Amino acid sequence: MIFIIFVLIVIAIVVLGSLFLYLGFGIRWQIIPDERRIVFYNLIVPDEEKVVLHRLGQFRRIAGPGPVVLRWGEEVKHTIDVSHRARTVPVDNLYIKGVPFQYMIDIWYRVSPTECTDDPEELAHLAHLTSQERRRIIRSLVHDALSQSLYEAEQELEEGKPFLAKLVPILPGFPPNITLLERTFDRLAAMLPTAGVVLRPDRPIIISNLTLDTALGSEMSRDRMVQLLREQFPDLDDEMYLQAYAVIAGKSLPRTVIQSGNDTTVDFGLETNGEAKPRRVRSHGNRGQRTTKSDAATVDQPDQKSAAAEIIKDDDWHVMKELPAA
Amino acid sequence: MTNTGTPRYAATYRQQEINRICHSARIGESLCLIGVAGTGKSNITNFLHSDPYSYKPQYLGRDAGSIHFPVIDGNTWNQTPEGLWTQMLDALADTTAHLNTPPPDPKIVQLYADQSIFSKLKAQVRSLCQQHGQRLMFILDDFDTVIHTGPLDMLEQFSALRNDGNRDLLSFLVFTKRLPSILERVHGKGESSKFYDLFSNNIFALGLYNADDVHQMLQYLNESAGRPLRSQEMVQIKTLCGGHARLLKLVFDLWRTTPPDSANTVAYFGEKPDIRNECRRILQGLHEQEQDVALRIAQGTNSPEDNAVIDHLIRRGLLENTGRWVWFSPLFEQYLRMA
Numbered sequence A: 001m002i003f004i005i006f007v008l009i010v011i012a013i014v015v016l017g018s019l020f021l022y023l024g025f026g027i028r029w030q031i032i033p034d035e036r037r038i039v040f041y042n043l044i045v046p047d048e049e050k051v052v053l054h055r056l057g058q059f060r061r062i063a064g065p066g067p068v069v070l071r072w073g074e075e076v077k078h079t080i081d082v083s084h085r086a087r088t089v090p091v092d093n094l095y096i097k098g099v100p101f102q103y104m105i106d107i108w109y110r111v112s113p114t115e116c117t118d119d120p121e122e123l124a125h126l127a128h129l130t131s132q133e134r135r136r137i138i139r140s141l142v143h144d145a146l147s148q149s150l151y152e153a154e155q156e157l158e159e160g161k162p163f164l165a166k167l168v169p170i171l172p173g174f175p176p177n178i179t180l181l182e183r184t185f186d187r188l189a190a191m192l193p194t195a196g197v198v199l200r201p202d203r204p205i206i207i208s209n210l211t212l213d214t215a216l217g218s219e220m221s222r223d224r225m226v227q228l229l230r231e232q233f234p235d236l237d238d239e240m241y242l243q244a245y246a247v248i249a250g251k252s253l254p255r256t257v258i259q260s261g262n263d264t265t266v267d268f269g270l271e272t273n274g275e276a277k278p279r280r281v282r283s284h285g286n287r288g289q290r291t292t293k294s295d296a297a298t299v300d301q302p303d304q305k306s307a308a309a310e311i312i313k314d315d316d317w318h319v320m321k322e323l324p325a326a
Numbered sequence B: 001m002t003n004t005g006t007p008r009y010a011a012t013y014r015q016q017e018i019n020r021i022c023h024s025a026r027i028g029e030s031l032c033l034i035g036v037a038g039t040g041k042s043n044i045t046n047f048l049h050s051d052p053y054s055y056k057p058q059y060l061g062r063d064a065g066s067i068h069f070p071v072i073d074g075n076t077w078n079q080t081p082e083g084l085w086t087q088m089l090d091a092l093a094d095t096t097a098h099l100n101t102p103p104p105d106p107k108i109v110q111l112y113a114d115q116s117i118f119s120k121l122k123a124q125v126r127s128l129c130q131q132h133g134q135r136l137m138f139i140l141d142d143f144d145t146v147i148h149t150g151p152l153d154m155l156e157q158f159s160a161l162r163n164d165g166n167r168d169l170l171s172f173l174v175f176t177k178r179l180p181s182i183l184e185r186v187h188g189k190g191e192s193s194k195f196y197d198l199f200s201n202n203i204f205a206l207g208l209y210n211a212d213d214v215h216q217m218l219q220y221l222n223e224s225a226g227r228p229l230r231s232q233e234m235v236q237i238k239t240l241c242g243g244h245a246r247l248l249k250l251v252f253d254l255w256r257t258t259p260p261d262s263a264n265t266v267a268y269f270g271e272k273p274d275i276r277n278e279c280r281r282i283l284q285g286l287h288e289q290e291q292d293v294a295l296r297i298a299q300g301t302n303s304p305e306d307n308a309v310i311d312h313l314i315r316r317g318l319l320e321n322t323g324r325w326v327w328f329s330p331l332f333e334q335y336l337r338m339a
Helices: A002-023 A120-127 A131-156 A163-170 A175-195 A214-232 A238-251 A302-308 A314-318 B015-027 B041-049 B057-065 B081-095 B113-131 B144-149 B157-163 B180-187 B194-199 B211-224 B231-241 B245-257 B265-270 B273-284 B288-299 B304-316 B330-338
Strands: A028-032 A037-041 A043-045 A049-055 A058-063 A066-068 A074-081 A085-096 A099-111 A197-199 A206-212 A255-259 A264-270 A276-283 B031-034 B071-073 B135-141 B170-176 B203-205 B319-321 B325-327
Touching (some): A037 A066, A058 A120, A085 A131, A085 A163, B015 B041, B015 B170, B041 B135, B041 B170, B071 B081, B081 B135, B113 B157, B170 B194, B288 B304
Parallel strands (some): B135 B170
Antiparallel strands (some): A043 A066, A049 A058, A099 A206
């Protein structure tokens, strides 16, 4: 009887020892009381990360996040950031109707090779891509997807439209551009898994910058500004419009006050998005006189007007607090 | 005027304020300090930006070298977004000249000048915060006019700067004389802006100097003066000025050049044009309703409806209830009575 017990103990030691040898040294354990279980692990992988494991120099698997038990011979080769982030991707050499332009676009995605393929060889390849290599592939895929969507947009453009109207599909906020981005999104959702990357489905692509050929940009700006001047001063001649534009553009003043012979004053402001908007239109007794922002005497001061309109409610007085003691 | 001994301010200068500012800078939290005109904001900005006496390590420890405070003066703003971004870029370049930042990408040409400058600013901030691991707290000094003038979408770009991956690394310290929520109400947006939301939970009163700071300042001025004042005179100056930094300086200088010829120092100094101008500046820096209530208190005609504003003035450190309403400075009280 004693002999049997002794044998059983020896077998238990051998089995447990083999288990530890197989699983690797350095096993730790943690009791999770609310889940009523014990968790064994060699390392804890933070949320938003995964680890690429090799065994004897060969890709083995991807593990994490959370507690990871290394099996016999496994070691961590490197870590992959799998968080959902917005990345800005510059895309140049784009064309629409022969007009070159560049985009900076923001795309929400995360690196997740395990979601992109079941094939072990493909998984190993995706896991071993460096961040630089992945970014290069993504940039190339984004360019391809955008180019294909731009081609479709060009086909849908009506013939006979003014030149600037043909650029509408690339201008952010316009419906043709929204369609362009949606199509690009769908293409990328299918293409990006080849780089081990998954798009975030609830985050659309956003254009953070559009760069046109500089001469073309100036052309648009001039046309738009002259159009605004025409609307406000319908009785001026063409030379006056161009002269006024030259003043606004040449001085680079974001605010310029123009007074016309018909006693109308328009205070032009340039918004941060580059739009020139008439801010205030007033009738004056002054004739044919151009002023700038520095001529305060002829321009209503916004501070005086709005100070008079300042209304403070009881709740407002409680916003400011005393500094807490150090 | 030379001073080789007493520092302008001690290591405990504005300890509460500096402690809170440094804590906020560390965690990327923005805040707003509302203080009356002449309350010594320039010393705070100097402390944080230049730290001439190397006091910052006592607040920031080892992080003192990696937390920077570029200063933007709202008074010198040219009322354009382009001007504001340029000021911020220049302040950043001045503060972090020792760190390499990448040149702008020559392939990207912006359509408009202010977008171009904002892009550069964004790239600089991103490089400093994310690549160099630095923390930035822009000090937006005397920012009433900027907030009031706008436009609102310019102000909201501050939030965009932070959201560009810099959330815990970039913050703003806004100094105003008036409530920022009221200043931006002129833009007509029904709800608060993203700019205001940056610091809406951290709006504090910047009170006047405490006794230690007053003492230090007067010691510094006295040591620098060719003909120092006596201790009794210094005590009288402290009582007259009640912790207001600029009034302290004005009264000190006046006392040195034209000492009072009577025991009634309040009446003597209260008539001086410099003192009256400073008191006017303090009063006009307040909201209109604050001004009205202040005048009513001075005349003894305030009513219970004024209580909310009175509490506000108390939090500003201008007023105290000792059984009757007492202003921080008898000079200011006299000015209000005569206004």
